[in-house]
Amino acid sequence: MVTPNPETSLQSSLADKNDNNNIQGFKNARVDELLPIYDTTFSVAEQIKIINEIDKITYDYYMKSHWWNPKGIRLAVWDKFGMPEYGISRFTQLSYVYGTADSSGGMMVRRLGSC
Incomplete structure (x- = not known):
């Protein structure tokens, strides 16, 4: 398998299937012709020509095909209960701090070390 491998994201047979x-839903006959040629070409210069042609077709066909993923995530937070003073993240609590009950029934905190 050649890297980059456009077959897994641009092959027409995958356009109407789930979980790929x-x-x-990109479909193009010319791209389908170029994909097997790209996979069997040993010349790097020829692979670059083929991948450039595939990129041009996909960009001309559907402009957003190369930047569909958003650059950031917008998040709204309702601070209903406030923030604790110590400010430790929930992931740090799970991976760094280990709590065990001592003989008096209280909680004894033991550090495991950095993960």
Whole structure:
């Protein structure tokens, strides 16, 4: 398998199937012709020509095919209960701090070390 491998995200046979990388439903006969040639070509210069042609077709066909993923995530938070003073994250609590009950029934905290 050659890297980059456009077959997994641009092959027409995957366009109407679920659970694959062709999430945009891209179908193009010329790209389908180029994919097997790209996989069997040993010349790096020829592979670059083929991948450039595939990129041009996909960009001309559907402009968002190369930047469908958002650059950031917008998040709204309702601070209903406030923030604790210590400010430790929930992941740190799970991976760094280990709590065990001592003989008096209280909680004894033992550090495991950095993970």
